[in-house]
Amino acid sequence: MSNLQEKIAKLFPEASFEDAGEFRITVPDARLHDLVKTLRDDSELRFDYLVTIVGMDWKTSLGCIYYLMSTRSKQVIAVKVSTDDRDKPMLHSIADLYHIAQFYEREVYDFYGIIFIGNPDMRRLFLNIDWKGYPLRKDYDDNPSLNPVSIENERQSDFTDQWVETASGEVRKNERRIFAPEDFVVNIGPQHPATHGVLRFRTAIDGETIKRIDVYMGYIHRGIEKLCEDLNYPQTLHFMDRMDYFSAHNYHHGLCLCIEKAAGIEAPRRAQVIRVLMDELSRIASHCLFLGTFCMDLGATTMLFYTLRVREQILDIMERTCGARMTFNYDTIGGVMQDLDENFVADVKALLDVIPANIKEYNKLFTGNVITRNRMEGVGVLTNEDAVSYAITGPSGRASGWACDVRKTHPYAIYNELEFDEVIRHEGDSMARFKNRIDEITQSARIIAQLIDNIPEGEIQAKVPKVLKLPVGHWFQLVEGCRGLFGVYIESDGSTKPYRMKLVTPSMPAACVVDHITRGQKIADLITIGGSMDYIVPDMDR
Amino acid sequence: MEVKKITTKSMPYEDWKDNEYIEHLVEELRASGTNVLVGSLDKLINWGRSNSLWPLTFATSCCGIEFVSLGAARFDMARFGWEVARSSPRQADFMMVAGTIVNRMVPVFRRLYDQLAEPKYVIACGSCAISGGPFRKSYHVAKGIEDIVPVDVFCPGCPPRPEAMIYSIMQLSRKVKVEKFFGGVNRQEKRQDFFREHPEQEALYNPVLPDDADRTNK
Numbered sequence: 001m002s003n004l005q006e007k008i009a010k011l012f013p014e015a016s017f018e019d020a021g022e023f024r025i026t027v028p029d030a031r032l033h034d035l036v037k038t039l040r041d042d043s044e045l046r047f048d049y050l051v052t053i054v055g056m057d058w059k060t061s062l063g064c065i066y067y068l069m070s071t072r073s074k075q076v077i078a079v080k081v082s083t084d085d086r087d088k089p090m091l092h093s094i095a096d097l098y099h100i101a102q103f104y105e106r107e108v109y110d111f112y113g114i115i116f117i118g119n120p121d122m123r124r125l126f127l128n129i130d131w132k133g134y135p136l137r138k139d140y141d142d143n144p145s146l147n148p149v150s151i152e153n154e155r156q157s158d159f160t161d162q163w164v165e166t167a168s169g170e171v172r173k174n175e176r177r178i179f180a181p182e183d184f185v186v187n188i189g190p191q192h193p194a195t196h197g198v199l200r201f202r203t204a205i206d207g208e209t210i211k212r213i214d215v216y217m218g219y220i221h222r223g224i225e226k227l228c229e230d231l232n233y234p235q236t237l238h239f240m241d242r243m244d245y246f247s248a249h250n251y252h253h254g255l256c257l258c259i260e261k262a263a264g265i266e267a268p269r270r271a272q273v274i275r276v277l278m279d280e281l282s283r284i285a286s287h288c289l290f291l292g293t294f295c296m297d298l299g300a301t302t303m304l305f306y307t308l309r310v311r312e313q314i315l316d317i318m319e320r321t322c323g324a325r326m327t328f329n330y331d332t333i334g335g336v337m338q339d340l341d342e343n344f345v346a347d348v349k350a351l352l353d354v355i356p357a358n359i360k361e362y363n364k365l366f367t368g369n370v371i372t373r374n375r376m377e378g379v380g381v382l383t384n385e386d387a388v389s390y391a392i393t394g395p396s397g398r399a400s401g402w403a404c405d406v407r408k409t410h411p412y413a414i415y416n417e418l419e420f421d422e423v424i425r426h427e428g429d430s431m432a433r434f435k436n437r438i439d440e441i442t443q444s445a446r447i448i449a450q451l452i453d454n455i456p457e458g459e460i461q462a463k464v465p466k467v468l469k470l471p472v473g474h475w476f477q478l479v480e481g482c483r484g485l486f487g488v489y490i491e492s493d494g495s496t497k498p499y500r501m502k503l504v505t506p507s508m509p510a511a512c513v514v515d516h517i518t519r520g521q522k523i524a525d526l527i528t529i530g531g532s533m534d535y536i537v538p539d540m541d542r
Numbered sequence: 543m544e545v546k547k548i549t550t551k552s553m554p555y556e557d558w559k560d561n562e563y564i565e566h567l568v569e570e571l572r573a574s575g576t577n578v579l580v581g582s583l584d585k586l587i588n589w590g591r592s593n594s595l596w597p598l599t600f601a602t603s604c605c606g607i608e609f610v611s612l613g614a615a616r617f618d619m620a621r622f623g624w625e626v627a628r629s630s631p632r633q634a635d636f637m638m639v640a641g642t643i644v645n646r647m648v649p650v651f652r653r654l655y656d657q658l659a660e661p662k663y664v665i666a667c668g669s670c671a672i673s674g675g676p677f678r679k680s681y682h683v684a685k686g687i688e689d690i691v692p693v694d695v696f697c698p699g700c701p702p703r704p705e706a707m708i709y710s711i712m713q714l715s716r717k718v719k720v721e722k723f724f725g726g727v728n729r730q731e732k733r734q735d736f737f738r739e740h741p742e743q744e745a746l747y748n749p750v751l752p753d754d755a756d757r758t759n760k
Contacts, residue, residue, distance in 0.1 A: 126646075126682075127646070127682065128645075128646055135681050135682070140681075142681045147645065147681070147682075149645050149648055149684045149685075149689070149690075150645075150648065150649065151648055151649050151652040151690060152649060153649045153653075154646065154649060190647065190650055191600060191650060191654055192629070193599050193629040197601065197602060197603070197606070198602050198647060198650075218644075218646050219602070219644065219646050219647045219650065220602045220603055220641070220642060220644055220647065221644055221646065221682055222642055222644060222677040222680050222682060222683050223677070223680040223681050223682050223683070224677075224680075226680065226681065227677065227679060227680055230679065238676065239676070241604075242603065242604060242676065245603070245604040245607060246607075289607070289610075293610070304610075304613075304614060305614055305615045308610075308611065308614040308615065308616070309615065309616075311611075312611070312614075312616050315611075325608070325701075325703060326604055326607065326608065326701055327604065327700060327701065537602075537603075538602070538603040538604070538641075538642075
């Protein structure tokens with residue numbers, strides 16, 4: 001770490017450093033672009049993966065925290081910039097360095113009103129264009145009469161703003177068309193069976209070939225991050241079930257770990273083992289549903305009935321222990337809600353017995369099928385560099401040859417004691433993403449098999465104060481959800497409520513990359529590609 | 543012609559909840575009086591309709607996944623004749639509003655409702671659709687769909703279990719059985735009640751589609 005600090009201090013004398021828990025560099029806005037470029041391109045550092053941009057309102061100033069990860073050393077660092085101007089805050093964009101930054105910056109603009117100079121597309125991302133105010137600012141006026149629920153269609157625009165800085169340092173606003181005037185634009189969604197929820201694509205096509213896609217999100221944006229700021233820490237947990245409802249356990253695990261890290265609590269070993277068991281069971285259930293719905297999108301409805309058989313079996317196991325089929329609210333700060341059901345071990349063993357036969361059946365029914373192969377092989381190829389630049393994690397990222405499994409790169413709970421393989425393929429097409437998920441079911445089953453006979457006895461809940469207050473500070477925690485990296489950023493001002501809670505979800509990049517990988521493909525392949533990215537819309541919108 | 547009490551083969555009458563509501567509808571039908579010919583035709587049509595309610599594939603969040611489970615082999619809604627989930631509102635009979643409806647979705651949701659062919663029904667499924675649920679305090683969530691469209695059945699839960707969804711659709715099918723098709727559809731009266739409570743929506747009921755010039759303005 002000191003190496004890195006020396007190197008940066010030499011190049012950027014104005015930067016200041018902070019090394020408590022995480023390495024954080026604070027720079028003035030004018031030097032941000034150069035610093036990030038150095039961090040990304042330096043042959044030793046290679047911070048080529050932008051994990052997220054956390055927008056912040058520190059009351060007196062607004063700003064951003066950029067989390068960068070090196071795909072080589074797996075190190076995570078933070079870069080902080082801020083501006084004192086609250087009326088028209090402006091920062092410099094890094095959209096030319098990372099593809100995903102364009103969308104993350106749009107999100108920050110939407111929530112905080114910070115304009116990014118140089119971002120080619122400065123529109124709101126989740127809220128409609130006439131929305132008044134910036135909801136995540138601390139002084140936001142949430143009077144419903146300002147932004148009423150209306151059944152009138154929202155205003156549409158074919159134009160976007162672009163702020164550019166001239167050589168003399170003057171900032172100008174340019175208007176730019178999203179589509180060329182001669183483009184034929186087809187609207188797909190938000191109500192469309194193959195978008196897996198309420199996502200909208202405006203698609204410019206040339207005959208049957210896709211020229212460009214403009215993604216519209218926010219049709220299920222519920223403002224979870226803002227809601228969390230009004231709730232105390234144990235209360236924030238239940239929202240984790242309702243973002244990516246397939247990785248409810250994994251997301252809970254992530255938030256619990258982050259709060260535990262901040263409060264200095266350690267969950268008992270039994271609770272940790274139970275959490276990992278539940279995570280892996282959810283992963284199997286999630287991938288089963290993916291296989292079913294994906295094949296259904298391609299026209300093979302039968303597959304859904306086969307894969308849901310295993311999923312229902314897992315949901316039964318969950319229900320007996322957690323008391324619900326989907327929204328469990330099972331992980332608590334410092335442990336888990338209740339002890340395992342007495343038949344848990346027997347039930348899980350019965351499940352492990354049927355999984356290999358089921359996977360064999362799926363492969364026989366679908367994977368080798370000639371229609372399947374024609375529709376999936378070579379469709380929607382995502383290269384390794386693009387996967388990193390677009391921050392595509394999880395099974396989809398690993399299908400492009402990027403080893404991004406958080407369970408391996410930043411092991412948490414008891415994952416470093418377990419034996420499992422990170423499933424990596426290099427083709428990067430829809431077929432690789434599909435096969436990766438089938439293989440991950442096998443790996444998850446392997447993890448469960450290692451643990452199921454060795455669940456340690458003991459407590460399931462550590463001692464946690466009744467009124468939980470976190471010390472002043474900030475924490476960032478990564479876990480592996482079913483669809484990829486899930487991150488939680490908490491900033492605390494010492495009270496019982498988070499000052500800012502940012503949730504980094506894998507589905508948002510997965511939807512943003514659709515434009516890139518569908519260009520030049522046929523419009524029928526949009527369904528295959530979108531399905532294979534396996535995004536969950538409430539997860540991207542939050 | 544005397545309208546008979548609404549019964550279901552597989553479930554005794556006393557086990558149903560909200561029987562008073564159905565009885566009230568039956569009373570209304572009896573009071574209005576119908577001749578044998580038209581009444582028998584009504585009965586035939588209602589029998590057909592109540593046993594082939596086609597849902598619209600409409601899901602915004604978690605509840606939608608339970609709806610998928612409902613379609614799969616274990617809960618098997620095909621037993622009841624509801625399995626023909628249509629992706630186009632013009633072919634569907636009812637809308638299972640499974641999930642949160644947020645501000646941005648409201649116009650889209652309303653348009654889908656308007657596109658459903660008469661007679662149309664709405665089930666508010668899950669606490670988000672009923673009241674906003676856990677997101678009620680949010681700046682971007684509609685506090686229940688009742689202010690946007692008329693609702694026939696409320697199905698509580700977060701998300702409701704598939705059994706609860708089955709029960710709610712069965713309740714809906716009981717309501718369909720007391721429909722009067724010839725000589726005025728009693729649902730139209732219900733819509734007028736809705737407009738009386740929400741006068742601001744009446745003007746917007748017949749949506750005027752924006753012409754192209756409006757759509758491309760900025």
